[in-house]
Each structure stands twice: as C-alpha cells, then as structure tokens.
Amino acid sequence: MASRKFFVGGNWKCNGTGEDVKKIVTVLNEAEVPTEDVVEVVVSPPFVFLQQVKGLLRLDFAVAAQNCWVRKGGAFTGEISAEMLVNLQVPWVILGHSERRALLGESSDFVADKVAYALTQGLKVIACIGETLEQREAGTTMDVVAAQTKAISGNFYLLLYYLSRLYGTGICYSAF
Secondary structure, eight states: OOOOOEEEEEEOTTOOOHHHHHHHHHHHHHOOOOOTTTEEEEEEOOGGGHHHHHHHSOTTEEEEESOOOSSSOSSOTTOOOHHHHHHTTOOEEEESOHHHHHHHOOOHHHHHHHHHHHHHTTOEEEEEEOOOHHHHHTTOHHHHHHHHHHHHTTOOSEEEEOOTTTTTTOOOOOOO
16 A cells, blocks of 8 residues: 655745745755655745745745635636636645635635636645634534535545634644
8 A cells, every 4th residue: 555645735824025935935945854755845825925935945845825716717806816826837726714714705615616616727726624613612513524525525636624713722622
C-alpha cells in the first residue's frame, strides 16, 4: 500500500503588506521540508499578493487563492473568476471557508456550485467543511458536516475539516 502524502497549507487571510510578504516568503523558502513526494505545501496569501508570492516562493511550494466566483466572470464586482486564477497559473483555491459561510451567507449548495465550477476549470480545490461552536455545543456536528460533505461529494481535491469558532477561544475539542 502506498503511503499518503502529507499536506500543509497556510491561509494568510486578509493580512499583510508587500514587505510582510517578502519576510514570510523568505522564512518559507529557508524552511527544511521533506521532498514533494512526502509533503505538499500550499500557501494562500491575499489575492493582491498571489503573483508576488508565486514569483518569490520556492518551486516545490504552491499558492492557492482564498476564493473564486461560481461562474465565468461577468458583472460581479470584487469577485475573482476561476479562469483568472488559471490565467495567473494559480493551481489551488480554497472554497467554503467558515468566514465566507458565516459572514457572507454562502450556503452548502452555493459552495458546491463553486467547487464544481472551479474543478471544471482545472483548479485543485481545498473544500472546507465544519461546524460553528454553537452547532457543536448543540450536538449537531455530524448533521452539519454530513450535509456540507454531501453537497460537495465527489467534487473536491482536498477536504479540510475545521472547528470554525474555536480559534482563540481557549476551548479544545477533538475532531469528533
């Protein structure tokens, strides 16, 4: 049986400046990391820094966009299309992140449509699933995660489970 490849991803969210990017990429480039056949490393800077990071980052690491639109462009101010990412040679995209679900109201069906479209354009998708702290405390974790997973079933490259409302709370739970 072949061994699994590890995946290490870093989402920079809406943080940093051009100078910060240079410092972070320098640290990443100097890091001792096993070879690509053992671990895949993907970093996800804000969109405005994708090209800069891509140009500075060591070749065995990849970049991911933090989101993309559900269709081929159009009158959607502020959105980034999958085609734009492909044109920039950005191989990865994160979709369904907890912040977009909670703050922007992205439903599981909408996320599923985004995932399916991004895949048709040749992007590797990091599909995010997970419950809120309130859902966990209400005992609905399995229902929430099952519904989110069902919506995207068969349509993702990497599935990321997150405990969205636990970061920085001091509360520790196991994955299930």
